[in-house]
Amino acid sequence: MSDMSLHETVAETEYEAQMGDYFALLKPRVMSLVVFTALVGLIVAPVGVHPFIGFVAILCIAVGAGASGALNMWWDADIDARMRRTAKRPIPDGRVKPGEALGIGMALSGFSIVLLALATNFVAAGLLAFTIFFYAVVYSMWLKRATPQNIVIGGAAGSFPPMIGWAVATGGVGIESILMFALIFMWTPPHFWALALFVKTDYGDAGVPMLTETHGRRSTRNHVLAYCLPLVAVAIGLGFTSIGGWVYLTVAVFFNAWFLKGCYDIWHRDEAQAEADKYKVEIQTFKVSLYYLFAHFGALLIEAALRSGGL
Amino acid sequence: MALRVEHELHNRRRGRNTGVGLLLIGFLAIVFGLTITKVLQLGDARKFETFDHVARPQIIPQDEVETGGTN
Known part of the structure; x- marks a missing residue:
């Protein structure tokens, strides 16, 4: 073959x-x-980890999360192609072949789990493996297209990382790591449904059941408040464990009062009121939810810094 | 026709190849770093040296040699 024909x-x-x-x-x-x-x-874990091992562990968790994202994109390529928000993703846009995404997802899953096991311990690696399985199989394959509670179940996958981080240091699971898991798990539904109330999505056109469409907006407002109440209990409760303290509790009381007020207002009003002020309360509450999670985990970091400083 | 060593394909895949190269170097650095960290964490190198339970006179501390060993 000549150079030209090649x-x-x-x-x-x-x-x-x-x-x-x-x-x-x-x-x-x-x-x-x-x-x-x-x-x-x-x-925040009570056991120290060598900085390099900590770096590798976080890298493995990030790569594992990325791998589950690639597997999700491989499985949901048909849905992604039908929605404006996701139509430009690599597979529906034709930039990456589905088989490539599957290969990358599987390879990175194996890589991240094995390396985490070798670098830290089997509990952390097992939790990472379960997280990937949960997101790619339980959420993406089994439940996403089957139930409007998909966001609740899918939220569990996003709740595992602090638990894995804790397991990296301690080699186990504690009440603190369970409550950090619960904090993200209970936060996800009101955060997402507040968004769903003011953003017109095309999930329904793609065949993904969303609460706003299957059960109506009144029911979604009820759900926002229903999930916010246990969230407050979890968030405050975390402050009384070994990783909490006065800084965390002060932040938690402030942000929970703020978020609870927003969720209550969302529940208390109807669509006519929401449309009249262009979903001002829903938008504000969604913004608060973004600060909420960052503030709680940031406060936990401050508490850890204070403890290490002997304060 | 002169054969071009640098083909258009090489240019097109340069980004990919560089990326794969950097990832492999990163992987190498991680494995090397983990090895060094794990071995240093052992503290006493004999824990590592005696992993196969084979006696190596060169790693027996001098005081144990002088007193006839530990056994």
Whole structure:
């Protein structure tokens, strides 16, 4: 084959994925939240970890989360293609082939789990493996298209990282790590449903049942408040464990009062009122929910810093 | 026709190849760093040296040699 004919053959081939396209499969924005919460779980644990091992552990957790994102994109490519928000993702956009995404997802899953087991312990690696399985199989394959409670169940996968971080340091599970898990788990539904109330989504067109469409907006408002109440209990309760303290409790009381007021207002009003002020309360409550999680985990970090400083 | 060593394909895949190269170097650094960290955490190197239960006179402390060993 001459150089010219080779050139022509290659030129006729379709777009070739670049590193950026593969990286986009890993859902980098989700990864950043995973890294932050896992890091907090690791730092607040009562047992110290060598900085390099801690770095590798966080890297493994981030890569594991990215792998589950790639598997999710592989499985949900048909849904993603039908929704505006996700239509430009690498697979529906034609930049990455489905088989490539599956391969990357499986390879990175194996890599992150094995390396975490070798670098730290089997409890942390087992939790990471379960998280990937839960997100890719239980949520994406089994429940996402089957129930409007999908966001509640899917939220569990996003709740595991601080628990894994804790297990990296301690080699086990404690009441503190369970409550950190519960904090994210109970936070996800009101956070997401507050968003769903003021953003017009096309999940329904893609065949994904969403609470606002299957049970109506009144029911969604009820659900926001129903999940917020146990969330407050979990958030305050965490302050009385070994990783809590006055700084955390002060932050928790302030943000829980603020968020609870927003959820109550969402529950208390109807669609006519919401449309009249262009969903002002829903938008405000969603914004508060963003600060809420960051503030709680940030306060836990401050408590850990105070403890290490002997205060 | 002169054969071009640098093909268009090479340019097109440069980003990918560089990325894979950097990932492999990163992996190497992680494995190397983990090895050093884990071995240093052992504290006493004999714990590592005696993993196969084979006697190595060169790692027996001098005081034990002088007193006839520990057994």
